[in-house]
Amino acid sequence: MCPQTERLERLITEESGECCATDVAERLDSLRSYRPETPAGPDADLTALRTLGNDTRYTIVRLLTAAGRELCVCEINPVVDVSDSAISHALSDLHDAGLVTRRKDGTWRYYETTDRAAAILTALDETRRTDR
Amino acid sequence: MCPQTERLERLITEESGECCATDVAERLDSLRSYRPETPAGPDADLTALRTLGNDTRYTIVRLLTAAGRELCVCEINPVVDVSDSAISHALSDLHDAGLVTRRKDGTWRYYETTDRAAAILTALDETRRTDR
DNA sequence: TGACTATTTGAACAGTCTTTCATATAGTGT
DNA sequence: ACACTATATGAAAGACTGTTCAAATAGTCA
Structure with missing residues (x-):
């Protein structure tokens, strides 16, 4: 044993x-028995958590949430202090993780948070400073 | 400009x-104006997200949540497939991030999820498979 | 078609994480 | 004090991530 x-x-x-x-x-x-049989749910969860757990991506999602409307990439760029390329990568990752949606209009691209992203931020907001 | x-x-x-x-x-x-003045909240959020966004730590928190009671380290070890040391590191990180509580009883250590961890998992569970 | 725009993509480097092994700590019983 | 237990800690190696630069794509308008 x-x-x-x-x-x-x-x-x-x-x-x-x-x-x-x-x-x-x-x-x-x-x-x-508490461990899941199929790792599909956990994998999606881990991707969401890892993706949101980065300063740049978290900041973008906070920005989108606070704005309460879809934002054009060119509205995000001047506010977040990394290169345009980094922001594009970040938005792409967020989209793959199901945390933002994308809409094209000509050469502009608009992004908006999903319910999933909003739910995670709400959970964080409601439990901050609670040490229990 | x-x-x-x-x-x-x-x-x-x-x-x-x-x-x-x-x-x-x-x-x-x-x-x-959507960007926070002080990074205290965001820092705590990022720590929580990054900490939970790892397979080992996520699995442990899921285990604790599903069990619905505090678990001894020796109950976690045989179920999670990494070394005892890795589990100890994981529990320590989770504790630092405010996602689990620790209780000592003799040489045994018991860990239990916090409301914060539970809230995040609930948010994930309630929004999985939603592509909007 | 060609010039110009907004955004994306790929490669590469630096930095950060995660795990393991070895060792340390702290509690219990003799 | 000693032997033995359960768990924690530190260092180190490899894997992984995030950013930037350079170049590519795709849309618009002349």
Whole structure:
């Protein structure tokens, strides 16, 4: 038996006074059942979190959200302090992650936040400064 | 005048038929007002997003949330497929980011999700598969 | 078609993360 | 004090990311 389940066995013994092999197996099954079978949801979540967890991209999404309307790339450029190229890359990543939508109008490109991005920002806003 | 505001000037001209220097300045002021003065909130948000946007840490938080109770480190180890050390690092990072709480009992350490972590996961769950 | 615009794309470098191994800390029981 | 446990910490190596520059695409207007 691997050392990790030995530790778990000792924990269960402390908890309930006794512990047989079945108890360990049951606890392990119970814990493992919390892990998702298919990683599709988690993968999408991780992409969203990683994408939003970058200063430039986060700032752009905050800007779009605060504006409350779609913004043209040329409205974002003068406000965010990186190159046009970096902003284009950022918008592209955000779009791939499902956090903004894109609309073309001639040579202009307009971007707007999705509900998903808004929901994440709301969750953050409502729980800031809470240490519990 | 920098090329970025020239582009903005052309956009405003297209929108409203005309555009003077004041119009550009006003639009810029309006856009810039969306940026936060102090980066304290954003910094905390970025830390939370970056911390949760990693497979190991995300999996641990999902596990804690699904369990609905605090878990001992030795209950997490056998379920998550990285070294004990990596899990300890992950839990430490999550704690620093305000996403889990820690409780000591003898040599055992128990971790539990915070409201902040739960809120983010809920936001993700409620907006998955929405492409708008 | 050709000149000009707004935006995107690709390559490359610097910097940051994530993991592991080895070691350290702290708690318990003898 | 000692042996033994559970967990944490530090350093280091490889993988990954984010930015910039240079060049490409696509739309507009003459």
